[in-house]
Amino acid sequence: MNFSGSIYGVVLNDTVERARLADAFGSEPYRAPPKAPVVYMKPASSVARQALRVPAGGLVAAPTLALLFARDACRVDEATALRCLGAVCLAIDASIPADSYYRPAVAQKNGDDTLWLGQAAAPVLPDAIVLEIDGAQALHFPLSRLSRSPAQLVADLSQFMTLRAGDLLMIGLPGDAPVIAPGTHIGVRGGALPAISIEAEGATT
Amino acid sequence: MKRARIFHRGRDCWADVIEGDTVLRLGDGTLVPIDEAQWLPPVTPGAACYALGLNYADHNKELGFAPKLATPLIFMKGGNCFVGHNGASPRPADGNQMHPECELVAIIGTPARDVPVEQALSHVSGYTVANDYAIREYLENYYRPNARVKNRDATTPIGPWIVDAADLADPQSLSLRTSVNGVTVQDGTTADMILDVAGLVSYLSSVTTLMPGDMILTGTPQGVHFCAPGDEVVCEIEGVGRLVNTLVPA
Numbered sequence: 273m274n275f276s277g278s279i280y281g282v283v284l285n286d287t288v289e290r291a292r293l294a295d296a297f298g299s300e301p302y303r304a305p306p307k308a309p310v311v312y313m314k315p316a317s318s319v320a321r322q323a324l325r326v327p328a329g330g331l332v333a334a335p336t337l338a339l340l341f342a343r344d345a346c347r348v349d350e351a352t353a354l355r356c357l358g359a360v361c362l363a364i365d366a367s368i369p370a371d372s373y374y375r376p377a378v379a380q381k382n383g384d385d386t387l388w389l390g391q392a393a394a395p396v397l398p399d400a401i402v403l404e405i406d407g408a409q410a411l412h413f414p415l416s417r418l419s420r421s422p423a424q425l426v427a428d429l430s431q432f433m434t435l436r437a438g439d440l441l442m443i444g445l446p447g448d449a450p451v452i453a454p455g456t457h458i459g460v461r462g463g464a465l466p467a468i469s470i471e472a473e474g475a476t477t
Numbered sequence: 478m479k480r481a482r483i484f485h486r487g488r489d490c491w492a493d494v495i496e497g498d499t500v501l502r503l504g505d506g507t508l509v510p511i512d513e514a515q516w517l518p519p520v521t522p523g524a525a526c527y528a529l530g531l532n533y534a535d536h537n538k539e540l541g542f543a544p545k546l547a548t549p550l551i552f553m554k555g556g557n558c559f560v561g562h563n564g565a566s567p568r569p570a571d572g573n574q575m576h577p578e579c580e581l582v583a584i585i586g587t588p589a590r591d592v593p594v595e596q597a598l599s600h601v602s603g604y605t606v607a608n609d610y611a612i613r614e615y616l617e618n619y620y621r622p623n624a625r626v627k628n629r630d631a632t633t634p635i636g637p638w639i640v641d642a643a644d645l646a647d648p649q650s651l652s653l654r655t656s657v658n659g660v661t662v663q664d665g666t667t668a669d670m671i672l673d674v675a676g677l678v679s680y681l682s683s684v685t686t687l688m689p690g691d692m693i694l695t696g697t698p699q700g701v702h703f704c705a706p707g708d709e710v711v712c713e714i715e716g717v718g719r720l721v722n723t724l725v726p727a
Contacts, residue, residue, distance in 0.1 A: 277523060278556050278557070283620075310617075315688075315691070317685050375620065377620065378527070382685040384686050436557055
């Protein structure tokens, strides 16, 4: 998957996770439920080339879908948002486990070789994404679980930040993604998209 | 040496700033008088951009936070944010608490991974000036400062140019000043950073591999001043540059 711009993702776009955290959203430090999409970014250094690198403490391996923009999405509406896409791919976004969404998670999310991007295909969205660990199904993540659909997400983000041609956007992470250890084999499938099959190797740091 | 990125005859080019900052010289030798330059952000496309929140003790006190956080508050910015010298930034009609933040920007020159503080500055190739506007009405307590505050289109003026690190004796003894319509609203010094440039490079290199062209916006001193459409906002850092921006209604 070729990208030339910024890599964005959103958290808290999973209705199941949002329901679980509903009480916490009203308490410190949040005080109110999130209104705008909750955005994070990853650097190009995080894109893995051969294997995911997982430190001894493990990483949360979240299967998701990455949208590649072929045209700038600036103040688009939900009906036209997905016309800006040029391709999509399956992805695994791995992070150090964290129990707070209060401060940006650069220290948890920006590690080298923590983002695996599958082979790109025409932008036809799957109904669900399946994560397999060592050959066994670990997670079934239907896109109907998303709080904002991909089109709604692009439309809402595009009201204040242009998703530019060459940018990537990951559409949301399942709140119940498992923690994986070094030595694990990981697979991701979704619709007719090219599947992912990779190893999680130990990280030296 | 100073390097700028400009739009010239239908394409973007890097140029050397010469003749006492009066002329730009492109790679092919073409000379462009500085007052004819169409300034672009001096940013390498695809570079990672890190920015600091709450990295000056006086600013933290002003906002009601502890003088020093347990872990540095760092977020990333996308390519959509940047706008060059003499550019315009949208000031939303409901953004009455939009304020400028003058920041020293360090640009990485060589890959940095697990770099000790003592060697960190050898990975910095240059410096520039950024104005990392914030709009406080849009703050939410999720990944705060959230994207709607800090990742808006064209709300991070940056430039006019990059000064070689070798030409800056000490990045921690520079005065920073912001003026709005000629009135000084921020007047600080990089000596007051909590985590200095070397500390920031070292810390980030423990998280990720910093690559050439990656940038670190190192935070801003005190002086929260809310701006209006039409305001001319100038951020100036001693020995680095003077960055001009105008707010336009949006």
